[in-house]
Structures are given as structure tokens and as C-alpha cells.
Amino acid sequence: MTLLSIRNLSVQYHNANESIPALKGVGFEMQAGEKLAVVGESGSGKSTLALTIGNLLPAQASVDGSIDWPGLDGIPKNGRDVGFIFQDPGGSLDPLAHVGTQIAAVAQYHLHLTRWQAREQAQLLLANVGLDPQSGFFDAYPHQLSGGQRQRVAIACAIAARPKLLIADEATSALDTLIQADILLLIAKLVADTDLALLFITHDLALASEMGDRMAVFQSGKLVEIGSIAAVVGNPGTPYVKRLIASHIGLLSPPLVTSA
Amino acid sequence: MILNLVRTPEGFVGTILLGLLTVWALVAPWAYPGDPLSIAGPALLPPWTDWSLPLGTDRLGRNIAAGLMYGARTSMIVGLAAAGTAILLGLLVGVAAGFIGGVVDETLMRITDAFQTVPGFLLALAFVSVVGPSLPVVVLAIALGTWPPPARIARAEVLSLRERDFVAAARSIGMRPVEIAFREVLPNALPPVLALSSVIVAAAILIEAALSFLGLGDPNRVTWGGMISEGRTVLRTAPWLSIFPGIALVTAVLGVYLTGEGVVEAHARREMLL
Amino acid sequence: MNRTLTLVRRRLLTALPVLLIVVCATFLLLEAAPGDAVDAYILSSGGGDAELIAKLRIEWGLDQSAVSRLGVYVWSLLHGDLGWSVLFGRPISSVILERLPTTLLLMTGAIALSFFLGTSLGIVAGARPGSIQDRLLSIGSLILYAIPGFWLGLVLAIIFAVHLRWLPSAGIESIASGKHGMARVLDIARHLVLPVVSLGMIYLALYIRMMRTGMAEAWRQDFVRGLRARGLPRAIIVRRIVRNALLPLVTMLGVQCAAMLGGSVVIESVFAVPGFGRLAHEAVSARDTPLLLGVILSSAVLVILVNLVVDAVYAWLDPRIGSTGASA
Secondary structure (H helix, E strand, O other): OEEEEEEEEEEEEEOOOOEEEEEEEEEEEEEOOOEEEEEEOOOOOHHHHHHHHOOOOOOOEEEEEEEEOOOOOOOOOEOOOEEEEOOOOOOOOOOOOOHHHHHHHHHHHHHOOOHHHHHHHHHHHHHHOOOOHHHOOOOOOHHHOOHHHHHHHHHHHHHOOOOOEEEEEOOOOOOOHHHHHHHHHHHHHHHHHHOOEEEEEEOOHHHHHHHOOEEEEEEOOEEEEEEEHHHHHHOOOOHHHHHHHHOOOOOOOOOOOOOO | OHHHHHHOHHHHHHHHHHHHHHHHHHHHHHHOOOOOOOEOOOOOOOOOOEOOEOOOEOOOOEEHHHHHHHHHHHHHHHHHHHHHHHHHHHHHHHHHHHHHOHHHHHHHHHHHHHHHHOOHHHHHHHHHHHHOOOHHHHHHHHHHHHOHHHHHHHHHHHHHHHOOHHHHHHHHOOOOHHHHHHHHHHHHHHHHHHHOHHHHHHHHHHHHHHHHHOOOOOOOOOOHHHHHHHHHHHOOOOOHHHHHHHHHHHHHHHHHHHHHHHHHHHHHHHHHHO | OHHHHHHHHHHHHHHHHHHHHHHHHHHHHHHHOOOOHHHHHHHHOOOOOHHHHHHHHHHOOOOOOHHHHHHHHHHHHHOOOOOEEOOOOEEHHHHHHHHHHHHHHHHHHHHHHHHHHHHHHHHHHHHOOOOHHHHHHHHHHHHHHHOOHHHHHHHHHHHHHHHOOOOOOOOOOOOOOOOOHHHHHHHHHHHHHHHHHHHHHHHHHHHHHHHHHHHHHHHOOHHHHHHHHOOOOHHHHHHHHHHHHHHHHHHHHHHHHHHHHHHHHHHHHHOOOOOHHHHHHHHHHOOOHHHHHHHHHHHHHHHHHHHHHHHHHHHHHOOOOOOOOOOO
16 A cells, blocks of 8 residues: 655755755655665755655745655644654753653644653554663753664654654764664564555665665766666666665775875 | 855845944934034924924923934944953853853852842842943943853853863963963854854843833933933823934844844854855 | 762862952952052041051051952951951942842843843744844844943933833932832832843844854754654754744853843933942942952852853753863
8 A cells, every 4th residue: 555655856955045956856655664775975966855755844944845745634734643763862852841741742732642651652663662660861951862773762752652653864863873773673673564655765885775675766866877776786777876886885895095 | 254244145134234323323413413412402393393303302401313313333332342242241251150160160250140139130230330320330230241142152162162172282382271261262162152152242232222221321411221211101192202312222123133143144154154 | 960060169169269269360450459458448437547557557467568468368268357448348249249139130130121122033033034023123132232232221220210101210219209019119120121121132133143143053953854854843853943943042141141241231321220330330439449459359259150150050051161072
């Protein structure tokens, strides 16, 4: 069943002197429970895509085209239907409120729970994301947690209202390598357990291959190629994607700089 | 730069008000030559009755319009001089504290704290009453109460600039610390302090008015505060004596403040376009 | 709680040297002024012969060196003895204690008015930046900020006391009215309305502007996007923004206290309120330097105390202050 259908989406940012296009005529579909990895370099528009889907663009942006949700009835609501994780782990958390309270607030509002029920939900979610409630994480403040812990809280907030789609925008780019792996495992587990659809946005080709069933490659605001991982990585259709894959530096790549 | 300033709404209104005020102050000796404290007509003449005395006269028959113009001179001189002194003093203390650090920094900061703990107006009051009211004393008294904020800002700037690469570079080519402090660090610490300057000028004008109101201004000069105080005794019958100088004060402070905000806005806009 | 207490202790440690500096400065100024405490006492108690003067000097330790005189001064300060007022013919401390409560009442009223009304209006303006209410409040607060408090007092007195006769124009209560209990409280309250409004106006304007700017900036903060990404309603988002924007304003309360003390001098003069501020003016007029310096010293102590309380409250409100940081 098609969950999300994007057609001819164009986004422009306007300032006093000019209009800068961020997305140009982007179109693709996502099925329920599918994992789509969006890959692109800086300025390719991939973050704009996430913000546009969530109606989180600043006031100076204009949107053309359509975003339809055939899989949902009614207008999609952030939190209830779509969950977001952003790059800056602490950035989406209110510095003055307990971490547990922030998770509970999402559950309480969208699931129409009482405060007590929401608290219980929040404890469960904390456990789900690997933060043991017995260790007092519920009453912790964001600044008392490490980056990885804060990102776990952000994930808990994102899935608290049981959305159908989880959008992770460079969710692990600001974390250390080992922590990165933990968070990715967590996301993969949560997606598998609850049949969530995942839109995984990253600049890292290797991560994209790990996390997605399909891959979409963006360049300068345009969607240049989309297909299964095997198809895109193994047999890239466009010259840009060919170059992208060729220049990927992994542990097994030959050294760039050789001694004379 | 001036053009950019005038393009902002705040700067536009501010410069008009300030411009009016400056003209007002400068024109005084030509519009009303002679001593503004001398008697010009019958006492308590209401405004708009005699065109040579457009705003009426006070209890002694002195020309109120002349008083307003000469008072503008006092307010502007005191405002600018006091703010200048406060900023200079603040810069010296702030740069020294931030640059030298250690015990010097601690001592200077405690002294700054001490000056901020005593209410600025009380300090000014005490200073003027001990030394005697005259224009330079009033300027110094106001500066004594308003120099701590520029000092703190200057120090904060210096602390963050000290670690920057260009200071290390200067040190590595052998510049002496004093040279570095004044040629490299000070000019960069200046902008945030200057951003505060319009607030200080406005505050200085208001403090001077309050001091004059209490009878502690320079007795040989016309001051708006003094005029308001004079008008108190006839508040019921001739309220315009106190009202006009007050309006002048509001206009002056608004002008200064708006111009300051306009400069900040114009600067911000310029940064955005770059 | 621990966090707040350690912070208060640290603040106290830095406050003590500051107080010492103020005490030393007052001492130096006292020394610079002509005459000493004995002269002041003799002057106001109707004179005395040289023998009595010499005896008092020895008794009060004023014949010793400057350093030991400083010691005597500090010692007497610790005992609450601020010296003798020529103007009143009484110990300075008793004069101050008599006048202080009135001014404290005035200041509390002004601070409360400006803070609560100012932040409320600032929230109204900042909830929708760029709206009509935002623009109106912005312009209004700017004009208010430029109005001198004493002139505003006079204008308000003309309108409300002279023309409308709704409120009294001077004093702290109706003289010899013999009112007690609630009636007296109301009488004092009526007399306080105009002075409190005049004193608090400038900070009212400041709080409106600060709150408005704080909220406009808070809207741009990252966590707001996080809240919107979670689909939380506008009401909840505004509430969280207000809490974040309110914090810097709390720190202003300490600064405002010092400013209100200074402002009370003029306002109490305008409205003939027998308070601490007017005491300073009277001391200046009568050239009673010890009294003036006693006023300054007590002001400094008051400001330090208020700042301590404000710092403690701020630390309690903001969990980031004094915290040890990220746990394992």
C-alpha cells in the first residue's frame, strides 16, 4: 500500500534579493513499512525534503507540487503520523524540561492519554530506546545526557505517538562512530518491530546501503536516480551516481595518497 | 553608512529627532541672543499668546522657548561627554582586566562590582554634593555610575579575542603586550561597546535631568530638569512650565535611542547582504 | 537544592570583597569630609567643651591612627552603628530603619508591577511577532522608556490628583486621619499608586521589550522546530517558549533593585513620600555627609542581598546552572 506520494515537488527560499531553489520537481513514492535511503551531498536538498514533508520550512520558503498520503485518512499530523529525528541530538529538546516529561507530552497529546498513562508510556519508550528508566533517566535534563543518550530521547519522542513513517535526517552524523552504530541498530530494530516506514537521509553511501531497501540519490535539488540498493550501487545509471560511488572511501578502498 | 541608517525605520525617525535637537541646540544663540536666564517679559505668560515668546514665560518672566533651546545644549553636552567618559573608562578597565588577567583581573572586577552595587544615581548624587555642582562635575558623576557595563562588555570581548589566532600571530612576530592590547585587541573589542553607547547617552541625559531637578545641576546653565523643577510650584495654574521641558526630554532620549537602534539595524542588514 | 546552596555560598564569597571595597571607600570619603563623628555629635547635641570632646575621642577610638580608625569603623558597622546624623540628631541607623520600610514598599510595588505587567505584555507581543499588538507594544514601550520618571510623576499628578481628584498627590498616608487596620492599608495603597507607577514605568517598558525580544529569539531556537516536528499544539509551544524567554529577565530583577533605589530619590521628592530615597536628598541638602554615606552603604548591602536571592532563584529555575554536566 502506498504510504506517501510526492509529485513534482519544488521548494524555493526567498530573501530580499533573490530566490534560491532548494528542490526542483522531485517525485517518488513510498510504500508502508518500506525503508528508503536518501543520499546526497551538501546542498542537494535532502534536508529540505524532510522539512517540507513536516511543514517545518521557514516563512520565506514557497512550495509547489503535491505531497499526498494515500495511506492515511485526513491531513497528516506531525508526531501522530510522521516522526522526525534531526542531526543535532540536543537541539530538538527543551533545555528546561525533564526528558521524560517531553516524551510523555507527545504521547499524552496525540494518544489522548491521561498524565499518568503518558508517564507510563514514556517509561516504556525510554526502555525501548535503551535508556533504563530505573537509572533515573525520566527526570534527567538534556544537558545531563551525552549526545548519544539525547538522540535516543529524540527517537523516543519521534515514535511516542506511533507514527507510520519515521524520517531520520542525518540522525547520526554528529555522533561518534561507536555510538553511531548503536543508534543505527536501535533505529533498525524499532523499524522492524513496529513495521514503521523509514526515510533515512544521509550523505554517507555506506550507511544508506545498510539502512535502506531502496536508495534515492539527490543532486542540486533534483532526484537523479532511484532504485533498489543493489541496482543503484551495483549498476548506477547516471554519471553523477557513478562518480559518487567511485569516490566513496571505505576501509577496503585503495589508499589515495601513496608514498613516492 | 548614513544612507543605510536612514533607510531603517528606527534610524529614519531617530535621525530626524536628533537632527531637530542638534539644530535646536546650535541655533540657540542666534534665535535668542543674550542670557536665557534674564527676564524677557511678564511672568507666567501662557504659550501661543505673544509671538516673541512663543512658549510663554516662567515665574520670573524668563523665555521658555529660549530655555528649551539652551537646555538642549546642556543636555547634549552632558549626554555626549558623560557617555564618552564612561566608555573610555570602561574600555580601559575592561581591556586591562581581560588582557592581563589573574589578580589584576580579579581586583578590577571586584571594583567594577562595587561601583555597580551602589545605585548609580546615589553615586552621582554623592559625588556632586561632595565636590560641588558644575558641568564637568556632573559629567564625571554620571560617568562614575555608568562605566561598569562597557567595562564588562569590553572584558568579555577581550577574553574571547585573546585566544584568537591573530593575537598569537602578533605575539609571534614580537609585538609587545601593550602594543597588542591597543593596536590589535582594542579595535576589535570596540563594536559591541559602541553598540551600547546610545543607551548610555540616553541614560546620561535622563540622569542629568534628574540631578538638575533636585537642584544639583550646574546653577549657571539652563537645564530642562531645572525648568521642570521650577514649574512644580505653579503646577496647577501654569502646568506648561513643566510640560514643555519634559516633552523636550522625551524627544531627545527617543532621538538618541532610535538612532542607536537604527545603527545596529543598519549594521545587521549590511552583514546579511555580505 | 544542593546546587542552589553551593551557588549561593560561592556568590557570598565574591560579595564580601565587594562590600569591603564599598566600606573602605565610604571610610575614605568620611575621612575626607571636614570633621569627624565626635564633631557631628557635639554639633547636634548643642556643643560641649574641649575636655568632653577629647574624652569622647578617646572613648570612641578616634584619636588613633587611620588604620585603627578603619578598624573601629568596621567594628561599629558590624554592630549596626552607622554613626551620628547631624540633621536628625539621632543615630543614622535609627533614621534609616525608620525610613527604609516605606521605600521597600514602594520598590516592591514598582518591581512587581513592572515585572508581571511587563512580561505579560511582552508575551502578548512576542506570541505573534510582527502582528499589530507586537508593533503597538513595541512603539509604546519605546516611548515609555524615554519618559523621565519624575516628569511622568508630575504629569500623572496633574491628571489624577489635580484634575480628576481620584488619587492624592503627596505623602504616604492621610495625616492625622486616625485610620486603623484595613482602612489604613487602603489609604496607604491609594497614596502609593502614583509613586509606584512613576517609579516602575521605565522598567515596565524594559521588560516588555526584553520579553518580546526574548520570545522572538526563542521562536528561532532549535527545540521549537523539535516541538513542531512532534506536532504539539501552539499553546504548549508558546508555554515552553515563555519559560525559556523568562529566564534572562529574572536576572534583571537584581539590576532593577539598584535602579529603583536610585530612582526612589527623585520619585519620593516629587510625591513628598518620607522614605529612604528622600533621606538621601535631605542629607545632600543639609550637607550631612555621614548620613549620606550611611545611606549609600545600606543601599549597597540591600543590593547585594537582593542579588543573592535573585541568583538563587535563577539557579533554581535554570537546571543548567551549576550543574556538573553530562553523566556517563
